[in-house]
Amino acid sequence: TYVVTENCIRCKYMDCVEVCPVDCFYAGENMLVINPDECIDCGVCEPECPAEAIFPDSDDRAGAWAETNTTYAKTWPNITRKGVAPADADEWKDKPDKGPLFSP
Numbered sequence: 332t333y334v335v336t337e338n339c340i341r342c343k344y345m346d347c348v349e350v351c352p353v354d355c356f357y358a359g360e361n362m363l364v365i366n367p368d369e370c371i372d373c374g375v376c377e378p379e380c381p382a383e384a385i386f387p388d389s390d391d392r393a394g395a396w397a398e399t400n401t402t403y404a405k406t407w408p409n410i411t412r413k414g415v416a417p418a419d420a421d422e423w424k425d426k427p428d429k430g431p432l433f434s435p
């Protein structure tokens with residue numbers, strides 16, 4: 332499966348949603364997650380993310396976020412259409428260590 336990581340936090344561009352063939356993204360307040368049971372590992376979302384937030388779970392950069400994706404894909408609502416990114420998304424892009432800003 333692929334995993335959305337902390338680079339998504341407060342960026343939430345949603346370009347990933349547009350390209351996913353199986354609509355397996357779920358939306359939290361300030362980031363998205365992927366449902367590992369639905370992701371078909373096609374990989375098309377990875378290069379589409381402007382924040383480089385998506386990695387395969389085999390990548391070290393996915394790390395503990397794999398568990399976060401599994402957990403919150405169960406309760407957050409499914410998202411199938413790209414919405415409007417936060418107005419300050421570009422300011423948060425490339426900021427390191429956004430993990431503590433995660434909002435369940």
Ligand code: SF4
Binds near residue numbers: 351353373
């Ligand atoms: Fe969707 Fe493919 Fe990305 Fe999985 S790898 S979340 S199926 S676009």
Ligand code: F3S
Binds near residue numbers: 338343344346347380
């Ligand atoms: Fe997040 Fe990147 Fe998608 S910032 S919402 S994973 S396009």
